[in-house]
Amino acid sequence: MPAALRVQSGYLRQRVLLLPSDGSRFLIGRSLEANLILYGPDVAERQAYLVADGKGHRLVPLSTKAPVRVGERVLTRAVPLREGDTIRIGRHVLRYTRQGARAAIGSDERGVPCSSCGEPLGSRPETRPSLKALRLGDEVVCPRCVDLRLHADRGLDTYRILRKVGANDEEVTYLAVDEERDERVSVRIMKADRQARPRAFRRFLVRALVGLVLDHPNYLPVEAIRAHGGITYVVLQYLEHSTKLERLAREQSPIPGTSAIYVTNQLAEVLRFARLKRIVVAKRKKSGVLVDRAFWVKVLAYDVTRELEEQVARTQAFRDLAARSGFDPDVLATTDLEPPSPEERRLSSLASEYAEVYSVGRILYQLVTGQPFRTGTLGAISEALAAVEAGRPPPEGPLEKCTPHMIRLVERVLLPRGPHRIRTLEGFARASKRTFGLLAEA
Numbered sequence: 001m002p003a004a005l006r007v008q009s010g011y012l013r014q015r016v017l018l019l020p021s022d023g024s025r026f027l028i029g030r031s032l033e034a035n036l037i038l039y040g041p042d043v044a045e046r047q048a049y050l051v052a053d054g055k056g057h058r059l060v061p062l063s064t065k066a067p068v069r070v071g072e073r074v075l076t077r078a079v080p081l082r083e084g085d086t087i088r089i090g091r092h093v094l095r096y097t098r099q100g101a102r103a104a105i106g107s108d109e110r111g112v113p114c115s116s117c118g119e120p121l122g123s124r125p126e127t128r129p130s131l132k133a134l135r136l137g138d139e140v141v142c143p144r145c146v147d148l149r150l151h152a153d154r155g156l157d158t159y160r161i162l163r164k165v166g167a168n169d170e171e172v173t174y175l176a177v178d179e180e181r182d183e184r185v186s187v188r189i190m191k192a193d194r195q196a197r198p199r200a201f202r203r204f205l206v207r208a209l210v211g212l213v214l215d216h217p218n219y220l221p222v223e224a225i226r227a228h229g230g231i232t233y234v235v236l237q238y239l240e241h242s243t244k245l246e247r248l249a250r251e252q253s254p255i256p257g258t259s260a261i262y263v264t265n266q267l268a269e270v271l272r273f274a275r276l277k278r279i280v281v282a283k284r285k286k287s288g289v290l291v292d293r294a295f296w297v298k299v300l301a302y303d304v305t306r307e308l309e310e311q312v313a314r315t316q317a318f319r320d321l322a323a324r325s326g327f328d329p330d331v332l333a334t335t336d337l338e339p340p341s342p343e344e345r346r347l348s349s350l351a352s353e354y355a356e357v358y359s360v361g362r363i364l365y366q367l368v369t370g371q372p373f374r375t376g377t378l379g380a381i382s383e384a385l386a387a388v389e390a391g392r393p394p395p396e397g398p399l400e401k402c403t404p405h406m407i408r409l410v411e412r413v414l415l416p417r418g419p420h421r422i423r424t425l426e427g428f429a430r431a432s433k434r435t436f437g438l439l440a441e442a
Contacts, residue, residue, distance in 0.1 A: 003057055003098045004134065006116075010092035011039060014116040016134055016141050017094075019050060019057060026050040028089065029062075042066055042090035048075075056098055057081050066090070097136050115139035143196050156228045159187055159235065168287075168301070170194045170204065175238060185223065186236040195232070199340075202332050205321055206304055206312045208234045210279065218270045219299045220290070225321060232325040239298060245289040249363060253370040257406045259295050260367035261436045264360050265429055266297040271356045272425040278308040280350060306340070306348050354423045361413030361428075368406055369398040378415060385411045409435045 003019045017036065019026055027034045029047035038047070044063035051058055059070065060078040067074045069088040070081070081087075087094040111120045121133060121142050134141040159176040165186065166173040171194075176187045194200045211222035211234070224235040243252070245263070253260075267289065274281045280303040281288065288301030304312075312318055319329035340348070351359075362373040371377075377398075384399040384407050394400045399407055409431060412422050422428050 003052075003096070004136070005036075005087070006095040006097060006136065008086075008093040008095055010094075012092075014145055016116065016136070016146050018134075018146065019052075021052050023052045026057075038089055038092050040090040040092070043092070047089055050081075053080060057096070059087065112140060114142035114145060116141050116145040156187065156231065156233060157226060159185065161187065167191075170200060176235075178235075184238045184240070186220075186238045188234040188236060189231060198327065198332055201232075201325075201327065202313060202322075203304070203309060203344075205232070205318060205325070205332075206309045207302070209312055209315075209317060209321065210277075210304060210308070211236070214277070216270075216273050218266055218273075218297050219302075227324045227326070232321075239290055239292060242290040242292040242298070244287060244300075245291050245297070245363070246287050248291050249366045250372075253367045254401075255295075255367055257368055257403060257439050258436055260364055261409075261432045261439070262295050263291060263297060263367060264364040265432045265436070267363065268357070268360050268425045268428045268432070270297065270299055271360070272429075274302065275350060275353065275356075275425075278305040278350070279303070280305060280348060303348050305350060309348070353425060357413060357422055357425055357428050360425075361410065361422075364432075365410055365414065368402055368410070371398040381407070381411050381414060403439060405435050405438045 003021065005017045005019065007013050007015045007017065026036065027046065027049045028036045028038060029045050030038060030040070030043045031045040034046070044066040046062045047066060048059055048061045048063070048068045051060065058078050058080050059068070059075065061068045061075040066089070069075070070079060070085050081096045083096070083098055085096045087096060113120055115136070119142060121140060133143055134146045156176070158178055158180045160179055162175045162177060164172060165175045171188050171190055174187045174189070176185050177183070178185050190201060190204050195204075205225075208222055208225045211219070212225065214221070220239070221237050222234055223237060226233055226235065245267075248255075248263075270289075271281055273279075281299055288299065290298045290300050292298070313333045319333065322329040322332045365377070365381075366372055380397050380399060384394040384397070384402070387394050388404040388407050394402065394407065399410075402410075412420050412431060413428060415421070422431055
């Protein structure tokens with residue numbers, strides 16, 4: 001019978017965390033090494049740990065500066081926990097229970113509200129056998145609120161999880177160590193509530209399979225796709241000493257013109273390749289692209305078009321992976337599981353090529369000036385170009401320190417009219433290479 005912690009307050013409120021029963025220690029604290037990481041100034045780095053003791057668990061306090069309370073009592077030594085005990089650590093309140101069992105939702109329970117989130121059980125498609133409800137006495141917790149991910153178990157196969165390094169609406173990315181190779185890797189996992197939705201999970205598997213076969217130096221390679229303990233995860237290369245393009249543009253620009261061209265030229269090649277392969281990078285260019293210290297670009301996140309998704313979902317590799325993940329491949333491969341949301345349609349549609357060239361030009365402008373693209377920018381570019389063509393230095397403003405070659409390139413990409421406008425990614429690559437050569441010679 002599994003033991004669990006029911007989170008009553010704190011950032012994990014409404015979650016139910018399953019605890020190990022094999023005698024291993026379950027560390028709680030603010031440290032990244034903790035199994036359950038709790039935030040706040042009143043939480044110690046290593047606050048306490050739980051260890052299985054017969055049919056229950058003992059709670060062992062580790063810090064004398066930050067108190068741990070069971071009920072209203074401040075702990076000074078290890079105590080056995082009883083059913084229903086309330087653990088208070090800072091602003092976090094956890095209730096301990098041993099009266100739990102995981103089981104599939106019965107037909108007589110469909111429609112019964114989850115005792116954590118209140119949503120009726122079975123209200124969303126839940127076809128994976130590993131996503132089971134948890135019975136806590138007379139209450140039932142839906143699969144989306146049962147949290148088995150990296151709280152009770154900091155390991156996945158040979159990968160030891162170190163810390164969370166990123167997240168979006170669907171996925172969480174962790175830094176991990178492959179203990180067989182002693183190398184750092186990134187481990188990407190779907191959020192529990194999204195993994196319970198077949199449509200979202202299918203897109204996750206498709207993106208992983210596409211990443212496994214992509215052969216391009218500017219895309220972060222997928223090293224493996226695995227399933228462990230009900231969690232399907234993707235292992236990717238981990239880049240040391242890299243920063244997101246968004247942060248580079250916002251916090252570290254202006255950068256030298258040759259470096260800015262080097263970055264945006266790679267970005268143009270990334271988008272050109274993506275259009276050929278029906279991959280959508282445009283919506284995530286700044287947040288989903290990494291740049292290392294040598295200004296080498298790596299794509300971290302991308303979406304796929306609906307057509308590519310349906311094509312991959314019909315392959316045998318997809319069916320095998322779906323089966324390993326606990327889904328019925330026939331159910332997961334169907335195209336009408338859920339109609340795509342407006343956001344999904346936006347993320348899975350390719351922009352026009354000229355729109356992508358224009359967005360790359362805006363990134364180039366921010367990298368060389370240190371200023372975001374805003375109202376009045378096009379006027380400032382026109383004024384700077386007019387001064388350069390008349391043999392005068394650029395007027396005071398964001399482009400005053402730019403060379404004439406750079407101003408001409410920015411103008412050709414961003415100003416919307418004229419015979420010399422750059423409208424294709426290949427055209428941007430050619431023009432930027434010529435400008436790079438002129439800047440390098442100067």
